Amino acid sequence: MTPRWRWWFLGALFLAVVIAGIYLPILRRNIRQAAKLQQRSEEQARRELTQPTVINPSDPRVKSKLFWASGADDGTVSAVTVELPLSSDPVLRSKQVLNTLLAGPVDIELRTLPPDAALLAFYLPPDGTAIADFSEALATSIPSGIESEQMAVDSITKTLEANVPQVRRLKILIHGQEVETLAGHLDLSQSFLVNANAAPRPRAAGTPGPALVPPALTPAAAAVKLTAPARKR
Amino acid sequence: MLLDVGRFVQNKVMRKFLAALFVFALPFAALSGTALSFRAQAGARAAPQQTSPAPTPAQPASAPTGSDAQTAVTPPRAGLNIVVLDPAHGGTDLGARGTGGIHESDIVLEFAAQVRTALESQGFQVVQTRQGNANPSFDDRSAMANAQRGAIFVTLHIASTGVPGTARVYTMNDLAPAADATGLIPWDRAQGPFVSLSRKLGDQVQALLAQRFKGSPATAQTASVRQLRTTAAPAIAVEISSVTVEDRAQLDHMAPGVADAIARGAAAFRPSYVVPVNPGERP
Numbered sequence: 382m383t384p385r386w387r388w389w390f391l392g393a394l395f396l397a398v399v400i401a402g403i404y405l406p407i408l409r410r411n412i413r414q415a416a417k418l419q420q421r422s423e424e425q426a427r428r429e430l431t432q433p434t435v436i437n438p439s440d441p442r443v444k445s446k447l448f449w450a451s452g453a454d455d456g457t458v459s460a461v462t463v464e465l466p467l468s469s470d471p472v473l474r475s476k477q478v479l480n481t482l483l484a485g486p487v488d489i490e491l492r493t494l495p496p497d498a499a500l501l502a503f504y505l506p507p508d509g510t511a512i513a514d515f516s517e518a519l520a521t522s523i524p525s526g527i528e529s530e531q532m533a534v535d536s537i538t539k540t541l542e543a544n545v546p547q548v549r550r551l552k553i554l555i556h557g558q559e560v561e562t563l564a565g566h567l568d569l570s571q572s573f574l575v576n577a578n579a580a581p582r583p584r585a586a587g588t589p590g591p592a593l594v595p596p597a598l599t600p601a602a603a604a605v606k607l608t609a610p611a612r613k614r
Numbered sequence: 615m616l617l618d619v620g621r622f623v624q625n626k627v628m629r630k631f632l633a634a635l636f637v638f639a640l641p642f643a644a645l646s647g648t649a650l651s652f653r654a655q656a657g658a659r660a661a662p663q664q665t666s667p668a669p670t671p672a673q674p675a676s677a678p679t680g681s682d683a684q685t686a687v688t689p690p691r692a693g694l695n696i697v698v699l700d701p702a703h704g705g706t707d708l709g710a711r712g713t714g715g716i717h718e719s720d721i722v723l724e725f726a727a728q729v730r731t732a733l734e735s736q737g738f739q740v741v742q743t744r745q746g747n748a749n750p751s752f753d754d755r756s757a758m759a760n761a762q763r764g765a766i767f768v769t770l771h772i773a774s775t776g777v778p779g780t781a782r783v784y785t786m787n788d789l790a791p792a793a794d795a796t797g798l799i800p801w802d803r804a805q806g807p808f809v810s811l812s813r814k815l816g817d818q819v820q821a822l823l824a825q826r827f828k829g830s831p832a833t834a835q836t837a838s839v840r841q842l843r844t845t846a847a848p849a850i851a852v853e854i855s856s857v858t859v860e861d862r863a864q865l866d867h868m869a870p871g872v873a874d875a876i877a878r879g880a881a882a883f884r885p886s887y888v889v890p891v892n893p894g895e896r897p
Contacts, residue, residue: 456782526774527773527782561752565703
């Protein structure tokens with residue numbers, strides 16, 4: 382190899398090292414990001430898609446009652462009046478009050494719902510039986526027990542009762558699924574009474590006729606007789 | 615003839631045979647005699663049990679005696695006489711968990727043993743939904759109560775909240791009546807017809823718990839407890855606070871008081887419960 386070619390070869394080698402020095406950190410960063418995306422759970426991805434309903438400041442400010450633990454250590458919840466800009470649309474309004482409820486009170490000791498729980502979806506069919514879909518954290522992070530689970534459901538149903546008169550009953554889903562209990566005690570297979578006197582909402586033009594009712598609420602599901610063999614959990 | 619015998623004995627071979635017979639036969643005869651005399655003595659001891667005592671006005675002559683015969687002849691007590699006791703959770707379901715490694719499923723099983731003893735002392739027959747670390751389904755536990763006639767159902771829980779050292783009784787919320795042409799109770803709403811009876815039982819147990827454990831409520835509360843919904847009998851859930859205690863002994867000290875309150879509450883409830891004729895029938 383002539384001295385000239387030797388210089389060319391060393392120059393090319395030096396250039397390759399410089400390019401590799403610049404490119405390798407970028408490549409490493411991209412690999413890390415890809416690994417993070419793979420590790421991200423389905424629920425996290427879903428939460429990104431279903432961003433909490435942002436309170437619109439242009440909505441009229443309303444004195445709304447939110448129910449958190451009373452602090453009397455007797456398993457009851459009590460109302461705290463908060464002035465919030467709330468939408469007139471019952472679905473949007475329900476999402477707004479439930480997200481504020483999930484955000485928690487000023488005194489964290491009075492919290493009734495786990496801080497990492499999120500409202501994933503909320504539906505309100507014309508028959509008034511609302512469906513609230515919460516993230517798995519509602520079931521996994523809540524303190525297990527009849528008292529704590531009843532307080533969690535009470536705070537949700539009473540908050541809806543006080544702020545969204547169109548909701549007649551409430552069915553709670555966990556991550557899109559119907560579950561038997563919240564955390565081993567409280568029955569979630571049935572719907573909860575919210576406003577017994579709520580009037581059915583007028584059906585919008587083009588909406589399907591039959592109301593959307595979860596399977597467990599249909600009369601057929603309740604027709605299991607005592608004479609039938611017991612179902613397995 | 616005698617000569618013949620003498621000659622027979624004098625024979626050398628026959629003498630050895632007779633000697634051997636004597637050596638072996640004597641211990642055998644002794645053993646047989648002992649066995650016969652022992653059997654005779656045993657028969658003499660057993661004889662008084664087989665004879666019927668003289669009839670008394672309180673006991674008809676035809677009534678047999680002995681513990682087995684007593685249970686067969688005594689007519690079953692009308693009304694409530696069975697308690698189905700349910701230590702909640704079990705198996706892989708540990709229930710509430712405390713920071714000190716306390717598991718609800720373990721503690722309720724130990725509580726159940728004391729509650730069972732207290733109930734039996736009040737004359738109740740106790741059926742337990744689980745004895746060890748099993749985890750029957752909610753429906754399997756309810757089925758044990760629904761198969762009984764004249765039973766009440768008590769499910770035991772330890773909370774992870776509440777003031778430590780207090781106890782609460784829960785009964786089911788009102789269940790909407792299900793229209794049913796056959797008159798059978800729908801499984802999913804089996805507790806429906808028993809809600810008012812459950813509240814009565816719950817209030818009686820809760821009042822006794824409140825006397826024993828200061829800070830406990832005076833009356834039973836209502837909650838939508840899954841285990842109670844499918845139970846076709848007066849049914850209560852007793853929840854004790856809590857697994858968050860630093861020392862497990864605090865919970866262990868509560869067990870006798872809880873057991874006594876449940877047993878005395880069930881006994882006080884007994885006269886007011888008119889048991890349905892058939893299992894699953896409305897009260």
